[in-house]
Amino acid sequence: MPELPEVEIVKQSLKKTIIYKKIINVKVSNRNLRFKLKKNFETYLIKRKITDVLRIAKYLIIALDNNKYLIIHFGMSGTLHLLKKDKNIKNTNLSFYNSCDLPKKHNHIEFFFDNFKVIYNDPRRFGFLKIFNSRENLNKYLDNYEKEPLNKNFNVNHLKNILGSKKKNIKNILLDQKCISGIGNIYANEILFFSKINPKKLGKNLSDIDIKKLVFYSKKVLNNAILKGGSTIRNFKNANGIEGKFQDDFKVYNKKGLKCTNKNCIQIIKKITISNRSTFYCSYCQKS
DNA sequence: AAGAGGCCCTGATAGC
DNA sequence: TGCTATCAGGGCCTCT
Numbered sequence: 001m002p003e004l005p006e007v008e009i010v011k012q013s014l015k016k017t018i019i020y021k022k023i024i025n026v027k028v029s030n031r032n033l034r035f036k037l038k039k040n041f042e043t044y045l046i047k048r049k050i051t052d053v054l055r056i057a058k059y060l061i062i063a064l065d066n067n068k069y070l071i072i073h074f075g076m077s078g079t080l081h082l083l084k085k086d087k088n089i090k091n092t093n094l095s096f097y098n099s100c101d102l103p104k105k106h107n108h109i110e111f112f113f114d115n116f117k118v119i120y121n122d123p124r125r126f127g128f129l130k131i132f133n134s135r136e137n138l139n140k141y142l143d144n145y146e147k148e149p150l151n152k153n154f155n156v157n158h159l160k161n162i163l164g165s166k167k168k169n170i171k172n173i174l175l176d177q178k179c180i181s182g183i184g185n186i187y188a189n190e191i192l193f194f195s196k197i198n199p200k201k202l203g204k205n206l207s208d209i210d211i212k213k214l215v216f217y218s219k220k221v222l223n224n225a226i227l228k229g230g231s232t233i234r235n236f237k238n239a240n241g242i243e244g245k246f247q248d249d250f251k252v253y254n255k256k257g258l259k260c261t262n263k264n265c266i267q268i269i270k271k272i273t274i275s276n277r278s279t280f281y282c283s284y285c286q287k288s
Numbered sequence: 289a290a291g292a293g294g295c296c297c298t299g300a301t302a303g304c
Numbered sequence: 305t306g307c308t309a310t311c312a313g314g315g316c317c318t319c320t
Contacts, residue, residue, distance in 0.1 A: 002313045034296075034315085058314080076314055077298075106298080124297045126314060168291060177315075184313055233313060234300075253313095275292065278311080294318080302310080 002074050004148060004182030005225035006244065007058050010080055014060070015053035017082060018113065022049045025112040033108065034075055034128035044068055044131050045111070057145040057181035061138070068131055069138045075126025081107075081119045148182040149218035159211050166203030170214075171274050173203050183218065186231060186253045189280045191217045193252045198286045199272075199279050224249065252280040260285060 026045050031037040045064070052063040062070040072078070081102060102119065109120040109129070120129070132138040147162070148154065162179050173179050174188040183191065192199050195213035197206070206214075225231060230244035233254075251261055256271035260282040267284035 006313075073314085075297095076312065122297095123299065124312090124314095126297070166290085172291085175314090186313060231313075276294085277314095290320100292318105292320085295316090296314105298312100300310105300312090302308100304306105304308085 002058060002076060002078070003184035003187055003225075003231075004055075004058055004150070005187070005222055005246065006230035007055050007060055007074065008226050009230040009244065011053055011055040011060055014080065014082075014118070017116070018050045018062075018118065019053060020049060020051070021113050022047065023111055023113060027110040027112070028108065029110075030106075030108040030125075033122065033125050034073070035130070037109075037129065038131070041129070041131065045070065056142050057148050057177065058184070059142060059145065067135070068133050069135065070129060070131050071138070071142075072120070072129050073127055075122065075124060075128070077124040078120065078122040078127030081121060082116060083119060084116045144178045145181040147180055149180065149215070149222055150182070154180075154215065154219070156208070156212055156215050159215055160208075163203040163206055163211065169200045169202055169274065170197060170206060171199035171277075171279055174218075175275075175277065180218075182222070185277050186233075186250070187221055187225065189253045190251060191221050192286060193281060194221060196285050198288050199274060199281050201288060252282065255280055 023045050024047075026042040028037060028042060031041075044066070048068075049065040050062055051065050054061040054063065058073060060072040060074075062072070064070065072080075083102060103121050106123045106125075107119050107121050108125075111118040120127075130141075132141060159180075163173065166173055171188055171192065174183050174191065175185065189199070191214065194217040195210065197210050197214070201210075225244075225246040228244060228246040228249065229242065231246040231250075232243040233247060252269050255269040258269050260267045260269060262282070262285050265282065265284050267282050269280055270283055272279050272281075
């Protein structure tokens with residue numbers, strides 16, 4: 001669930017469930033995530049009330065009543081699962097598993113609440129959780145991450161400043177969280193397709209019109225994805241949770257060999273590799 | 289100093 | 305069927 005829209009969907013559904021609730025207990029069965037969980041990780045959380053649930057870029061942020069902040073980054077394969085004690089299940093967009101559908105492996109962390117628990121599952125363990133002891137420290141850590149396209153000050157001038165004289169290609173720039181935050185491989189491909197920009201075009205060579213389109217479609221693609229509940233690419237077989245629907249709207253991602261969907265274009269979508277990441281584009285519509 | 293590539297992991301799938 | 309190789313929604317680190 002890693003890109004901005006998926007984290008936003010999780011945030012929305014999680015918030016409804018856990019806000020103002022108290023964490024009764026925390027059980028960690030594997031501390032070796034992307035970064036090793038600190039020894040006192042649990043003690044900061046136990047008996048704390050959740051005061052807010054936020055998102056910045058691809059980070060989920062849980063604010064606690066001791067003014068500390070828990071952040072979760074899902075990496076490539078991290079997911080949260082809500083497990084209710086009673087059988088009267090209300091569906092949320094947060095993946096819901098009843099006890100037989102919960103993945104059997106890689107449930108690394110359990111957060112116990114009164115009537116339910118939230119489970120962090122992550123097979124590849126590229127995700128991580130960290131606790132910050134003040135908003136100031138959190139802001140410092142996420143400083144680079146407030147450059148997300150949905151931010152209202154993400155405009156043409158702002159992007160122009162970012163691109164400056166960058167000699168790397170626009171695909172890599174979109175993926176570089178220090179330049180622009182929240183966009184991952186799926187949405188980078190989709191945004192470039194709508195903007196009709198070749199993924200290999202260098203940042204410094206982008207025209208004013210290119211930049212204008214990038215600003216517009218970054219916002220539009222991400223917002224549309226959020227409206228559709230995000231994208232579900234690979235799912236656990238027994239998943240009972242609500243899946244995103246935006247994958248049905250993909251124009252290029254994973255569309256190698258299929259015809260371009262633009263009117264009057266008969267080109268076939270190509271797949272190339274840029275910095276080890278799959279890149280899909282239409283060589284006719286995204287000529288330059 | 290910016291940019292490219294390797295690497296951290298497990299699991300699903302394709303190809304033989 | 306069962307093996308092996310490749311690939312996957314990310315990003316940090318190292319080397320140039």
